[in-house]
Amino acid sequence: MGGPGGQFPSTQLSLLEAATAGAGLSNEALEHVSELYWKPVYRFIRVRFRKGNEDAKDLTQSFFATALQRDFFARFDPAKASFRTYLRMAVERFAASQHAAANRQKRGGDVEFAPIEEQAVIAESPEQVFEREWHRQLFGLSLDDLRIHCEACGKHLQFDVFAAYDLAAGDRPSYADLAARHGIAETSVTNYLAWARRMLRHFVTERLRGVTAGERDLRDEMRRLWT
Amino acid sequence: MDLSDSVLDHLRHAAALPDLTGTRYELESEIGRGGMGVVYAARDRQLDRRVALKILDSALAGEAQLIARLEHPAVVPIYETGMLPDGRAFYTMKLVAGAGLDQYVAGAPSLGECLRVIRRIGEALAFAHARGLIHRDLKPQNVMVGEFGEVYVMDWGVEAVAGTPAFRAPDARLDQRSDIYALGALLRFVLPPSTPPALEAIAAKAMRADPTGRYADAPALLADIERFQEGFAVEAWSEPLWHRLRRFASRNAVLLWLLAAYASVKFLLFFLRNI
Numbered sequence: 454m455g456g457p458g459g460q461f462p463s464t465q466l467s468l469l470e471a472a473t474a475g476a477g478l479s480n481e482a483l484e485h486v487s488e489l490y491w492k493p494v495y496r497f498i499r500v501r502f503r504k505g506n507e508d509a510k511d512l513t514q515s516f517f518a519t520a521l522q523r524d525f526f527a528r529f530d531p532a533k534a535s536f537r538t539y540l541r542m543a544v545e546r547f548a549a550s551q552h553a554a555a556n557r558q559k560r561g562g563d564v565e566f567a568p569i570e571e572q573a574v575i576a577e578s579p580e581q582v583f584e585r586e587w588h589r590q591l592f593g594l595s596l597d598d599l600r601i602h603c604e605a606c607g608k609h610l611q612f613d614v615f616a617a618y619d620l621a622a623g624d625r626p627s628y629a630d631l632a633a634r635h636g637i638a639e640t641s642v643t644n645y646l647a648w649a650r651r652m653l654r655h656f657v658t659e660r661l662r663g664v665t666a667g668e669r670d671l672r673d674e675m676r677r678l679w680t
Numbered sequence: 681m682d683l684s685d686s687v688l689d690h691l692r693h694a695a696a697l698p699d700l701t702g703t704r705y706e707l708e709s710e711i712g713r714g715g716m717g718v719v720y721a722a723r724d725r726q727l728d729r730r731v732a733l734k735i736l737d738s739a740l741a742g743e744a745q746l747i748a749r750l751e752h753p754a755v756v757p758i759y760e761t762g763m764l765p766d767g768r769a770f771y772t773m774k775l776v777a778g779a780g781l782d783q784y785v786a787g788a789p790s791l792g793e794c795l796r797v798i799r800r801i802g803e804a805l806a807f808a809h810a811r812g813l814i815h816r817d818l819k820p821q822n823v824m825v826g827e828f829g830e831v832y833v834m835d836w837g838v839e840a841v842a843g844t845p846a847f848r849a850p851d852a853r854l855d856q857r858s859d860i861y862a863l864g865a866l867l868r869f870v871l872p873p874s875t876p877p878a879l880e881a882i883a884a885k886a887m888r889a890d891p892t893g894r895y896a897d898a899p900a901l902l903a904d905i906e907r908f909q910e911g912f913a914v915e916a917w918s919e920p921l922w923h924r925l926r927r928f929a930s931r932n933a934v935l936l937w938l939l940a941a942y943a944s945v946k947f948l949l950f951f952l953r954n955i
Contacts, residue, residue, distance in 0.1 A: 585685070592691050593681040600681075619694050620687055647699045651766045654695045672737055679696040679718075 485663045486526070487517050489594065493586040494544050501545065501579035502552050516547050531666035535674065541583050588678070595656040596620075602652065610635060614642055615649035698735045699765050705733055705772065721775060724759075731759060731772040741769035746813055747836045754804035756824075756832045776832055782820035785870050794870040795879075795909060797823070799902055800831035802863055806898035808836065809856045816854055818862035819847045820869055850889055857891040860901060864894070867905075878908050881917035 495513040498504050504512060520526065520543070529539050577585065603612035614635060618625055632639040658675065665671040683691070698720065700707055708721040711732065717740075722733040736744055741763065748758035748771060761771040779787075781797065789797075801823060805815065815822075816837025821844075824832045847869075849861035864886020871879055882904050888894050895901040904914045911931035913919060919927070929936060 585688075588692065589683050589688050592688055593683055596681045596683075596691075619691060620683075622684060622687065644701070646694075647701055650695050650697065651699045653691070654766050657695065676737065678692070 483517075483521060483526075489590055489660065489664055490540060490587070491517070492590050493583045494540075496586040497541065497544060497579050497583040498548050500577075500582045502548050504552075512548055512551055515551070516544055519547065529666065531670050535670065536664055536666060537587065537674075541580065591657060591660055591678075592653075595653055595660050598656040598660070599649065599653050602656070603649075610637070611645040611649055614645040618642075618646060619650070698733070698768065698770065701765050703762065703764070703770075705731070707733075722772070724772070730775050732756075732775045733770055733772050735764070736769040736771070744769055744771045747771070750808055750811065750813065750836065752804055752807045754800045754831050754833055755808070755836075756834055776824045776826055776834075778824045778826035778830075778832075780821050781823035781825060781866070781870070784825040785820070788872075791872060791875075792909075794872075795905055797825060797831050798863070798867050798870060799905060801833055801866060802898045802902040802905075804831075804833040805859050805863060806902070809859070809898060814854065814856055815859050815862070817844060817847075818859060818866060819844045820866065823866070849887075849891070851891055855891075856897065857894050860886050860894045860898060861888075861891075863898065863901060876908070877923075878914045878917050878919070879905075882908065882914055885916035 491513060494516060495509050498512050498516075499506075499509040502509075502512075525543060529536055533539070534542075599615075600612055603609060614631055614637075617631055617634070618628075626634070628639050628642045631642045635642075637645075657678070658671075661674050661678070662671055665674055696718070698707065700722070704724055704726040705722040706725055708723060708730070710718060711721050712719045717734050717736040720733045720735070722731055723729070724731050734744075741761070744758075744761045747755075748761055751757070756773045756776060759772045759774070761769070763769055778784075784797070785794070801818070805818075808815065813836060815833065815835075817835060818833070822833065822835040824834060826832065847862045847865040849858035851858045851861070864883045867879070867886065868883040871883070882901065885904075886894055886901055895904070900915075904916055907914050911927055913924065913927070
């Protein structure tokens, strides 16, 4: 897969495409969507509504549960907005109504005020937090895919070189250092990095394909992601 | 895998870099990006020269070939089109040394020089339109003026691009007349503050909200500019009488001077004969 000169085959149909075409959202599709969006939704709720950890988790959980019950995914119209925007707006509406209900109870004295936590000083808007968390989750899951792929096809060295360079938390090592550390030529470092990045790109594309409604939507998301 | 912000930013950048394995090019640096793709400076190892390398969505590969067929002095020559190992399309083109039109205009060139640039752009548009290709995103940043005065129109558009607000026609569906609108906006952009009203009128006609009120094509707009430069009345403006007389006088200055000289001599002879 992904050899020189070849194009990556699509291994996954657009699950949303199937859902919006009236086939409904399969368990696999829902799992795929919630895997990618759970954390962004959770972070968005925390920042937008200043919820504590447990409240935000509960709200996120009930959002996905309610979305499934109310056929939320089938009502998505790709002509109007991207799925990500549609989902974020739905979360906002859902959480706002839950938040209002909770406040009504508070006024009645049933519920104690939850402490506002440290996220009050976040400089980014809730929308930016959602976007960034979505990127983080997308790349995190794609990196897991890459690691599993490397383990399955015996490319441990390629992954190690990639992780040492592209996932370095501080200063990146030089290609010469990496070559010496792994006992390989410097050109191999270049090739391994190019291969791993190409594969990462492929897995990101596949993850995106699962949560976009068709080829055009996918291309738009790709353009936004890479530019 | 939980990623820090800095690692995430690095990954987004690193995974977007073109993988040039199996090509004759070596990546140097990013030199620009737009709606259609990212442009890098690269080295052609085979011919030992620097080129501009543009990366496109694979769905636009056919469009790149279409652009490659645009052989015109005001269109940057395409050297090669191809596919990268990751499935994206690319093409390489001449790396133009020069300034974008916005930088060029900042140097306050003469009106005649500005009009020369606009005419070159218009000629490139006319050539492309005749081959069924429209630009879609004509703006100062997409026009380069080279160090020898050569003009290049770059970043020929594809279906994914919908123009830049200040230069975009308010048309629901972009076509050749949308490019005419953008050319009018470019004309207005390059004109100095004290511009002859005829040129203002040409730009205004090209930029009419109703596409049918604009020039029918690029040659029609260029013809009006040419009429202005040669001192004739332009189609876009019904000029007042005094302006028409002044233009007539300016265009026929030699003839008028000769007539005046002839009349003076005649008057002098008449005067001498009667004293």
